[in-house]
Amino acid sequence: MNTRDLEYFEALTKIKNFSQVAAEFGVTQPTITMALKRLETHFGIQLIDRDQSHARITVTPAGEKLAGHVQVITAELTAAEAELARARSGKIRFGLPPIIGNYYFPTLAPALMQAGLIDQLQTVEDGSQNLLADLRGGHLDGALLGSTGPLNAPALKVQPLRRVPFTLVVSPDHPLAIKKQLSFAELAAEPFVTLAEGFVHTKAFEWFTHNAGIQPSVVYRTQDVALLKHMVQAKVGVALLAQIAVQPADHLVTIPLTDPGQPTFDIALVTSRTLQHTPATDQLAQLLLEEGEQ
Incomplete structure (x- = not known):
């Protein structure tokens, strides 16, 4: 045969x-x-x-x-x-969702550069769900993926790195900016700007709205995190974002949510169980795990 x-x-x-x-x-x-x-x-x-x-x-x-x-x-x-x-090319094809690629991965870059791994990485940017499909299809060596809670991917090797909360994001002069914390149910009348389908944030937003029993108006959806934050700054709406996605330079206010049992934004190193191991892939995995523990 x-x-x-x-x-x-x-x-x-x-x-x-x-x-x-x-x-x-x-x-x-x-x-x-x-x-x-x-x-x-x-x-x-x-x-x-x-x-x-x-x-x-x-x-x-x-x-x-x-x-x-x-x-x-x-x-x-x-x-x-x-x-x-x-394996023949010597490149490590590595997936990065936009939020992790823009706001978490840069904190790892100095260590990767010092280890001589930056030049060996061929990065692919896409939503976590699409990157997960690429991993299963053998199109990636690995990825840093986000999920709402621990990632369940039986056919892949999942190594948790970091867990951060989701937070409400508003402009500094928004009436809610003075709040120390909020329940999601208090946001029923607020217009939201959200990330498009395919982002982990979509699932988190669905959890919060379902748990709170509300259906707030979504006035704008985008795949561009920077654009979403600009829309919040312009008071087009408020947003739900993982805490790591908001930097001091954004000049935005983050407000903790008090809903019990709420999902978290979990970051994990995900690789194929059949990955062709090389010194470079093993070194990359070890470095990412060590940095994730800090």
């Missing part, structure tokens, strides 16, 4: 036409037919039911089961090829 036969079979179960599958791969139709025959001989069962009179095919129950396994096999092979290609 070879992997190409499996690729032909997977395409055949989706397209259900021998000639179209052959055209897609740039081979002859007998090539697809022989590949299927080899698989059926290997497994000793019919995988495709051919209706010659109507030129149609049907995937048998056995074929459906094999197709499910083939999807997993091909995904794993793709991930392995990507990981090995990065």
Whole structure:
């Protein structure tokens, strides 16, 4: 059995036409037919039911089961090829969500530079959910990911680094700026500016609104954290942000939220369990873990 036969079979179960599958791969139709025959001989069962009179095919129950396994096999092979290609390049492909990349990672940069690792990093910026999918697909060596509470990713290696609270953010001259703390229920009448879907903050915002039993107006959504903070400064609305995302230079006021059991913004180093270990990847992981404990 070879992997190409499996690729032909997977395409055949989706397209259900021998000639179209052959055209897609740039081979002859007998090539697809022989590949299927080899698989059926290997497994000793019919995988495709051919209706010659109507030129149609049907995937048998056995074929459906094999197709499910083939999807997993091909995904794993793709991930392995990507990981090995990065190992040959010597670069560490590393994911950073915007908030972690802009406000947490820079605190680690001096140590990374001193260790000679900065030049070996090829960073990818995206939301935590998208980066998590890239890790599972083998497109990244690792990532610093944010989550609401401990990250649950059974197929990946998760090493917690830091936990910070979410906080309400307002402009200095906003009427709420004098408050020492607030419950989220007190914000029912406040307009909010929020981060777009795909950010951990979206889940946190949903938790607070559901727990407080309110549905405040969201007047603006953005993927740009800096723009969101400018909107808060302009009093377009208030915002919910992880505490590390607000710096003194932003000239914004953060107000603790008193809601019991509220989620936290957890930062973790996440890597594939099948990661090709090198001295550089091991050194990077060790340094990030040490810095995270400080």
